[in-house]
Amino acid sequence: MKAFIFDMDGVIINSEPLHFAVEAELAKENGIILKEGELESYVGTRADEMWSSLKAAHQADFDVDTLLKEANEKKLAYLHDANMEPIDGIRELLEQLKEKGYKIGLGSSSTVAFIDAVLTAFSIKDQFDVVLSGEQVAKGKPAPDIYLAVADRLGVSPQNCTVLEDAAHGVQAGKEAGMTVIGYVNPYSGNQDLSKADLRIEDIAAITI
Known part of the structure; x- marks a missing residue:
């Protein structure tokens, strides 16, 4: 090595609980009813690919880039306020x-x-x-x-x-x-x-x- x-x-x-919380909230706001374990199946993948896949699977109507920006802002705000190690x-x-x-x-x-x-x-x-x-x-x-x-x-x-x-x-x-x-x-x-x-x-x- x-x-x-x-x-x-x-x-x-x-940070996965943070990602799950933000993504579940945004999915609900955009009419996506997530199946049990659905978000877990995307752990490790890029967010743009995850949202594109979810949009297609659930036939949802949202702009992926706009959602990515909103999700990133929420995650950064949480990270700024949280005292994590x-x-x-x-x-x-x-x-x-x-x-x-x-x-x-x-x-x-x-x-x-x-x-x-x-x-x-x-x-x-x-x-x-x-x-x-x-x-x-x-x-x-x-x-x-x-x-x-x-x-x-x-x-x-x-x-x-x-x-x-x-x-x-x-x-x-x-x-x-x-x-x-x-x-x-x-x-x-x-x-x-x-x-x-x-x-x-x-x-x-x-x-x-």
């Missing part, structure tokens, strides 16, 4: 990686603005050598684009990268990129199939470098 790449939502921050063990893991000289990347399906807000709020932005949003690649997870792009910018071959993920779509993206994938079982991320991961953990502290 030469590089360690983090997902963000559900790995660095327990990184998931236990993340700060220590980042320190270990830095001490050992590994390159550190982040590949998240969230927007550039939300990623920046989270990393800034936690004062860990400078810990990452490369930070990429799903907005900045052609295809979002489960396609491998974002992880391949992070590896390329880090200057490390995919087979020498380890990915930390909490979502089924993210695990698939990491494996298709040819990377070793650690699946973090986060109960806040809903029912996620992490069976394709090379290793599954329930505590970030279980990762030793």
Whole structure:
């Protein structure tokens, strides 16, 4: 291993409940009656792809770009008001990686603005050598684009990268990129199939470098 790449939502921050709450509220406002577990099935994917899929599935009538903007504003406002901390063990893991000289990347399906807000709020932005949003690649997870792009910018071959993920779509993206994938079982991320991961953990502290 030469590089360690983090997902963000559900790995660095327990933000999935926030995403679920905002998305459920906006779905209801736009006449979408969500099925049980429907939002969970999109965890790890880009918001634009999720809303486009929901719009088609429910034959709803709304502008995806307008909804994305509204959702992002609500999430940023909540993050600004909430006194949140990184998931236990993340700060220590980042320190270990830095001490050992590994390159550190982040590949998240969230927007550039939300990623920046989270990393800034936690004062860990400078810990990452490369930070990429799903907005900045052609295809979002489960396609491998974002992880391949992070590896390329880090200057490390995919087979020498380890990915930390909490979502089924993210695990698939990491494996298709040819990377070793650690699946973090986060109960806040809903029912996620992490069976394709090379290793599954329930505590970030279980990762030793």
